[in-house]
Amino acid sequence: MILELESVFQVDGARVPFDYAFSMADVAIGGEQPFVSPVRVAGEVRNRAGIVTLSAAASYTYDAPCDRCAERTVRDVTVPVEHALVKALENGPDDDYIEVPDLKLDLDALVREDILLALPTKYLCKEDCKGLCPICGQNLNKGQCSCSAPKDPRWDVLSQLLDQ
Ligand SMILES: [Zn+2]
Ligand SMILES: [Zn+2]
Numbered sequence: 001m002i003l004e005l006e007s008v009f010q011v012d013g014a015r016v017p018f019d020y021a022f023s024m025a026d027v028a029i030g031g032e033q034p035f036v037s038p039v040r041v042a043g044e045v046r047n048r049a050g051i052v053t054l055s056a057a058a059s060y061t062y063d064a065p066c067d068r069c070a071e072r073t074v075r076d077v078t079v080p081v082e083h084a085l086v087k088a089l090e091n092g093p094d095d096d097y098i099e100v101p102d103l104k105l106d107l108d109a110l111v112r113e114d115i116l117l118a119l120p121t122k123y124l125c126k127e128d129c130k131g132l133c134p135i136c137g138q139n140l141n142k143g144q145c146s147c148s149a150p151k152d153p154r155w156d157v158l159s160q161l162l163d164q
Contacts, residue, residue, distance in 0.1 A: 001041075003105040008047050009087065017044040018056070022108045024115070029064065036074075037061035041111050045085065054098070056081040058111045066125035069132055069139050073125040079118045081111055 001020055008014045019042040024035035043056025059078045066073050083098045085105065098110065130140035138145035 001107045003045060003107050005045060005052070005085065005100055005103045005105055008045050009052055009103055012047055012049060015044050015046045018042070018107070022111075024060070024112060027112075027116075029119075032064045034062050034064040035060055036063040039111065039115065041081070041107065043081065045105075052085045054081065054083045054085055054105070054110075056111070058115055060115070062123075064123055066129055067122045068124055068129045069141060071125045071139065071141070073123070079115050081114050083110070 001018065001022065003016060003018065005016065008016050019040075021038035021040045024039050025033060027033065027035055037060050039058055039060040041056055041058050043054065045052060045054045057078050058081055059076065061074060062077050063072065063074045065071065084096060085100050086097045087099070087103070088101060089097055089099050098105070125141070132138065133140055133145045133147050135147040136145050138147075
């Protein structure tokens with residue numbers, strides 16, 4: 001969606017509300033296309049005493065395997081999208097401000113970038129996911145496998161020494 005911002009920049013107190021959805025189904029991450037729902041974007045651009053801000057929430061459903069145990073994990077995610085908008089940056093590029101020289105804002109592109117930046121580096125089914133046994137591949141969240149049970153008896157001697 002392209003937001004026309006001329007009126008909001010001109011009038012103190014003006015607002016441009018929006019509530020719409022766009023698709024990120026084409027985005028591939030690790031061989032998956034995890035954005036299984038449209039991304040809903042709801043919020044507004046507002047002029048408060050000449051300061052123009054964009055304030056919105058982007059919500060979507062994400063479906064991908066856990067990075068540790070590979071269990072499919074579906075999660076509803078909401079990302080805040082907050083930016084100050086200016087016609088021109090006076091001191092060069094600045095991450096705090098979005099420049100809109102022609103007073104048209106490509107909201108999809110901005111939201112898409114914010115969503116990708118907010119993705120966790122590791123996508124886990126749960127915070128304390130135990131992962132897979134490196135020997136037999138058993139999902140350790142579903143119970144211990146037998147690989148870790150029998151230990152070399154020599155280690156027992158060592159741990160007894162360490163305990164003393
Ligand atoms: Zn997991
Ligand atoms: Zn195992």
